Amino acid sequence: MGETGKLDPTKGYRAVEERLDRTKDPRRRAILSCLRDHLLAEATGNFELLLSTLAPDPHYHFWVDGSGFGEGPRGLAAVRSHYEQLFEEGRSVCEYDIDRIVVDDDVIVTEGFFDQLFPGAVLRKRGAAVDDPNAVYSHRMRLLLIWPFDAQARLIGEDSYANGAMYLSENIRKLPAAEIPAVYYERLR
Numbered sequence: 464m465g466e467t468g469k470l471d472p473t474k475g476y477r478a479v480e481e482r483l484d485r486t487k488d489p490r491r492r493a494i495l496s497c498l499r500d501h502l503l504a505e506a507t508g509n510f511e512l513l514l515s516t517l518a519p520d521p522h523y524h525f526w527v528d529g530s531g532f533g534e535g536p537r538g539l540a541a542v543r544s545h546y547e548q549l550f551e552e553g554r555s556v557c558e559y560d561i562d563r564i565v566v567d568d569d570v571i572v573t574e575g576f577f578d579q580l581f582p583g584a585v586l587r588k589r590g591a592a593v594d595d596p597n598a599v600y601s602h603r604m605r606l607l608l609i610w611p612f613d614a615q616a617r618l619i620g621e622d623s624y625a626n627g628a629m630y631l632s633e634n635i636r637k638l639p640a641a642e643i644p645a646v647y648y649e650r651l652r
Contacts, residue, residue, distance in 0.1 A: 469641075469642055469643065469644040470556065470557075470558040470578055470580065470601065470642070470643075470644050471558050471644075472505075472506040472507075472556055472557060472558055472644070472646060473506050474558050474559060474560050474561070475502040475505075475506065475557075475558070475559030475560075475561055475573075475575075476499050476500075476502035476503040476506055478559075478560075478561035478562075478564065478573075478575075479495055479498050479499040479502055479561070479564065479573075480499050482495060482564045482566070483495040483496060483499060486566065490568050490616070491566050491567075491568065493616035494566070494568075494569075494571060494610075494612045494616045495566060495571065496616070497516050497612065497616050497617060497618060498516075498571055498573075498610055498618070500512055500515070500516050501513060501516040501517075501618060502559070504516065505546075505555075505557070506557075508550065508555060508650060510543065510546065510547075513546060514539065514542075514543060516617060516618050517539060517542060517617055517618050518612075518613045518615075518617040518618060518619045518620075519539065520537075520538055520539065521536075521537075521538070521539065521542050521618060521619060521620045521621075522535065522536075522537045522538075522619065522620040523535030523536045523537070523542060523545070523620050523621045523622075523623075524620065524621070524622045524623070525623050526622060526623060526624045526625075527604075527623065527624070527625040527628070527629055535620075535621075550650060552581075552582070552585045553580075553581070553582045553585060553647075553650070553651055554579055554580060554581045554582070554585060555650055556579070556580040556644065556646055556647045556650060557577060557578065557579045557580070558577070558578045559573070559575055559576075559577050559606070560575045560576045560577075560578075561573045561574065561575040562574065562575045562576075563575065569611060569612055570609060570610065570611050570612065571609075571610040571612075572607065572608070572609050572610070573607070573608045573610070574605075574606070574607045574608075575605075575606065576603060576604070576605055576606070577603070577604055577605075577606035577625075578601050578602070578603045579601070579602045580599055580600070580601055580602075580638070580643070580647050581599070581600050581601075581602055581635075582596070582597075582598075582599060582600075583595050583596040583597060583598045583599070583600055583637075584596040584597070586600055586602070586630065586635065589629070589630055590630055591630035591632070591635055592632050593635065593637070594637070595637065598637050598638070599637075599638050599643050599647065600635050600636060600637050600638060601635070601636050601638055601642075602629075602630070602634055602635050603634050603635075603636070604625040604626055604627070604629075604634055605625060605626035606623060606624070606625050606626075607623070607624045607625075608621055608622065608623050608624075609621070609622040609623075609624075
């Protein structure tokens with residue numbers, strides 16, 4: 464559980480874990496377990512666990528204006544680099560508040576609000592209109608993710624769709640210190 468009144472990086476994997484607890488089919492349990500581990504790895508910064516959830520040649524697609532529209536990392540090295548960049552830029556702390564999970568034998572679809580913390584300087588570099596490069600901001604979007612799996616229940620990639628272009632001012636909010644979770648500062652060290 465996260466800190467009261469602050470972004471909670473554990474929400475996503477806990478939502479998948481709750482769905483896993485209600486699922487009986489072995490194949491669907493296997494892919495839900497993989498997704499839970501993937502989201503847990505993202506929440507905790509565990510690169511080895513994260514990489515273990517991926518097929519040998521994963522392809523990510525970001526179907527969001529301002530984020531390459533269809534582009535994304537291709538291959539294990541590129542995906543690892545993508546996650547390393549999230550940490551290097553101070554934007555690895557996220558909350559995925561999943562309110563819908565659809566599961567079949569080869570794909571999981573998740574939907575919910577996604578909040579990601581950004582340093583102001585990184586947002587400015589990406590073209591966002593922020594007034595303080597030293598502040599911490601939350602970038603919020605409605606996110607639908609399609610998670611395809613291979614025969615071994617490993618992620619083939621991610622296809623993400625959002626409710627508009629990246630870095631719109633109405634989706635960005637400067638956070639007071641009281642709303643910034645400790646994990647954000649821990650990851651900057």
